[in-house]
Amino acid sequence: MPEGHTVHRLAAIHEERFAGRPVRVSSPQGRFAQEARLVDGRVLERADAYGKHLLHFYDVDLAVHVHLGIYGVFEEEKTPMDPPRGQVRMRMVGAEFGTDLRGPTRCEVVDHAAVDRLRARLGPDPLRAEADPERAWRRIARSRAPIGGLLMDQSVVAGVGNVYRAEVLFRQGIDPMRPGRSLSAAEWDALWADLVSLMAVGVTAGGIVVVRDEHDHGDPAYAKGKPRTYVYRRAGSPCRVCGTTVLRTEMQGRNLFWCPHCQS
């Protein structure tokens, strides 16, 4: 379930469980075996996340860079760990905990210069304290591209994926097709502030939760507190706020969901 919140959550867990002590790093599957040797047995100094990119910094000029892509998943486990099941790209084992990485789009050892280059091509990340939303606004304010596409562009905003894209635009009542430059500064400020709070909830909750209480219309399923969305993957169903049928289209190869009444 990898949007930015997932990766930031992982970084926090890995930092807490592994930082400050040596870890064993291996590749049961083999595809990461050569690179794993470069950091195996070294001290993991810290773990951090930039957008959807996870970094494990070691006590040398090296870091493990992981991008989960659409399938990737970490499985956290107490030691002693069970034998690897299936295709485990990277196994990292510390004193009390270990973790298995499966199906990432990227898992590589890089130096700090490469980390700097990575950061340089990412827009502000709503989950990072030092993020500067003005940097994203400068891109958006002069772009003819639809805001629905701009939000998914990691060089504009880092960490937003298909769910947060759809949900934040719904919550802000913004038509995904509107050109970036048609947004007002006030609309952008509100959108950014909403991303910051929504994604922070995602990190603590361990999942995407965006439905606001004032839109609870007494649906028992909602009362149970199940994680749910307003429009994502709800095409053909009535909008939770106005009842209009939620629509779906494709934008840049990804499914886009929106309510034509609330977002016009």
Place this chain on the structure above:
DNA sequence: GCCTTATGTTCAC
């Protein structure tokens, strides 16, 4: 069991 889908990115054409 088989088929579809997926919260993502990169590369080839």
Place this chain on the structure above:
DNA sequence: TGAACCTAAGGCT
């Protein structure tokens, strides 16, 4: 624009 990557879950039979 489309394929490839590569894994898991859910719906269907």
